[in-house]
Amino acid sequence: MQLKSFSIGIDIGGTNTAFGLVNRRGDILVQDRLHTQDYANPELFVQAIYDNLKPYIEQYGKSQINGIGAGAPIANHYTGEILMSANLLWKGAIPLQRLLSDTFGLPATITNDANATAIGEMTYGAAKGMKDFIIITLGTGVGSGFVANGQLIYGHDGFAGELGHTIVVRDGRLCGCGRKGCMETYASATGIVRTAMELIALHERDPIPEHEDWLLNVFSRGDEISSSGIYKAAVTGDPLAIEIFEFTGKILGETLANAVAITSPEAIILFGGLAKAGDFILKPTKKYMELNLLSVYRDKIDIIPSGLSERDAAILGAAALGWNLTH
Amino acid sequence: MQLKSFSIGIDIGGTNTAFGLVNRRGDILVQDRLHTQDYANPELFVQAIYDNLKPYIEQYGKSQINGIGAGAPIANHYTGEILMSANLLWKGAIPLQRLLSDTFGLPATITNDANATAIGEMTYGAAKGMKDFIIITLGTGVGSGFVANGQLIYGHDGFAGELGHTIVVRDGRLCGCGRKGCMETYASATGIVRTAMELIALHERDPIPEHEDWLLNVFSRGDEISSSGIYKAAVTGDPLAIEIFEFTGKILGETLANAVAITSPEAIILFGGLAKAGDFILKPTKKYMELNLLSVYRDKIDIIPSGLSERDAAILGAAALGWNLTH
Numbered sequence A, B: 001m002q003l004k005s006f007s008i009g010i011d012i013g014g015t016n017t018a019f020g021l022v023n024r025r026g027d028i029l030v031q032d033r034l035h036t037q038d039y040a041n042p043e044l045f046v047q048a049i050y051d052n053l054k055p056y057i058e059q060y061g062k063s064q065i066n067g068i069g070a071g072a073p074i075a076n077h078y079t080g081e082i083l084m085s086a087n088l089l090w091k092g093a094i095p096l097q098r099l100l101s102d103t104f105g106l107p108a109t110i111t112n113d114a115n116a117t118a119i120g121e122m123t124y125g126a127a128k129g130m131k132d133f134i135i136i137t138l139g140t141g142v143g144s145g146f147v148a149n150g151q152l153i154y155g156h157d158g159f160a161g162e163l164g165h166t167i168v169v170r171d172g173r174l175c176g177c178g179r180k181g182c183m184e185t186y187a188s189a190t191g192i193v194r195t196a197m198e199l200i201a202l203h204e205r206d207p208i209p210e211h212e213d214w215l216l217n218v219f220s221r222g223d224e225i226s227s228s229g230i231y232k233a234a235v236t237g238d239p240l241a242i243e244i245f246e247f248t249g250k251i252l253g254e255t256l257a258n259a260v261a262i263t264s265p266e267a268i269i270l271f272g273g274l275a276k277a278g279d280f281i282l283k284p285t286k287k288y289m290e291l292n293l294l295s296v297y298r299d300k301i302d303i304i305p306s307g308l309s310e311r312d313a314a315i316l317g318a319a320a321l322g323w324n325l326t327h
Helices: A042-060 A096-104 A113-124 A189-203 A215-220 A227-235 A239-263 A273-277 A279-292 A310-324 B042-060 B096-104 B113-124 B189-203 B215-220 B227-235 B239-263 B273-277 B279-292 B310-324
Strands: A006-012 A016-023 A028-035 A065-072 A108-112 A133-138 A142-148 A267-271 A302-305 B006-012 B016-023 B028-035 B065-072 B108-112 B133-138 B142-148 B267-271 B302-305
Touching: A006 A042, A006 A096, A006 A310, A016 A042, A016 A310, A028 A042, A028 A310, A042 A096, A065 A096, A065 A113, A065 A310, A096 A108, A108 A113, A108 A310, A113 A133, A113 A142, A113 A267, A113 A310, A133 A239, A133 A273, A142 A239, A142 B239, A189 A227, A189 A239, A189 A273, A227 A239, A227 A273, A239 A279, A239 B142, A239 B239, A267 A273, A267 A279, A273 A279, A279 A302, B006 B042, B006 B096, B006 B310, B016 B042, B016 B310, B028 B042, B028 B310, B042 B096, B065 B096, B065 B113, B065 B310, B096 B108, B108 B113, B108 B310, B113 B133, B113 B142, B113 B267, B113 B310, B133 B239, B133 B273, B142 B239, B189 B227, B189 B239, B189 B273, B227 B239, B227 B273, B239 B279, B267 B273, B267 B279, B273 B279, B279 B302
Parallel strands: A006 A065, A065 A108, A133 A267, A267 A302, B006 B065, B065 B108, B133 B267, B267 B302
Antiparallel strands: A006 A016, A016 A028, A133 A142, B006 B016, B016 B028, B133 B142
């Protein structure tokens, strides 16, 4: 079978959808985006992506395109369907895979965005050559993808890899999923803000040190606390911001130690907004993971940042899915 | 390639080693056992197994034997080595796979006993036809094997599947591994006895109801509390024994709910001494698992007892390993 040269990657978000044409080296040759919510139904949405890419498909040659990969927040690899959030225009289960494949006349496959990122890291990024690794996407929520024996774990129903919804604190913080103590209520961009609010409330009873950027002062000036604000404060040496990252890394590290005991990975890759805090999050995460590991796993597992630029990762991950399609 | 008819399974324990010749249907044609500690070194031990099986190998035909599978408590599938406990005669890493293969003149492979049981269930037992499942062995300790995409997860270094050593209670019970709060300090034959002791201490301050088999009375007569004693008490309706199983099932169910979020299995198979308590352990485990599952996994996952008889499971599991060997 002749290897085809190009793959189409589509990253579908509730707000924006990015898409592009990618070659086997991971160069994005063409890319564009559109507003997901501008389209009254998924048929018009898929048609708009197709219309946008059509000239390039003709230019590079349809026969040279291996397939289409799409990543979306709640996507089922097995059924080919996505579920959009309740507050969006499109309701219920949308047969995205079939729509893509019919509209483009090319094989298509879909998965959730964290799984797409895992395949992207394995194909083009920090996990190149690895057969056993975990990727954690630390965004507004927490996504995860587990790769074992060189294959993504989809699970029986296609919904594997929800490490963000493992319960890590019994009767802990209320999660959007309706349960309490999910990891993503702590180790996400929103979780770290909740931690900040809790610690600020705790420290307000203490005397405030003389530190201009001290988060308590920011807070008392009425500024909104954000995960990037906490990062900026940590860079200036703000002890509260550092304490917030320490606590976040503790929860994340403890969770990872338990996940390691299940799949024994070579490395854990951190991706997404919170991962950009670098050592502020990597160091405590590594420290608490090691402290909680069974001895057989200790000092073996790297925690590394993503090897993909955040701008390109989503399209590359989705496109990487497209390489495994057969015609 | 012609399919060969027989496989040799060896189950190595610290005390006893069982071995047998198995056909593809899972019939154990020949089996025997020996005392592991009767042998001064592993070479003599392997030679004794070989001497025992030699007449049958000749009878059934060496050319018809596909290979040898061996399961042992701390066995590494990748290195082919086992580590015996410190209190045994043989020290350090023992190259079991090479010893077996050299002595028998047949290909050999090894893995830990829980992984062997997982492959046994997949080949001959309750997981026949399943591609994604978890097996939990509830014995003196807790072992586990995870199968995803039809393959056992060995992990990068061969040590995957230690669910018994995930930390489920922060600062909980001290575990033999040196850490605190490991699942196996609660949901094992030894863990359930610790629970009994704790609850008895708690209830001794309460008035003792009039119940002849009431565990408190057994305890006050000076009998030793055992997991089988707790089971017998539960059968007679002893409320404390039922409370002990309820607590054990709660810890196990909560742990399984988190494991499900990682691999999304079709079923979870319980094996070993504690699993023989039937509904006393299955029902609370299922109840607390469901209570703690993310909605997408709810009411989908069976918790079922092993499909292998305990007497045969270890040999069958080890023998099943031998089918995947190539010559």
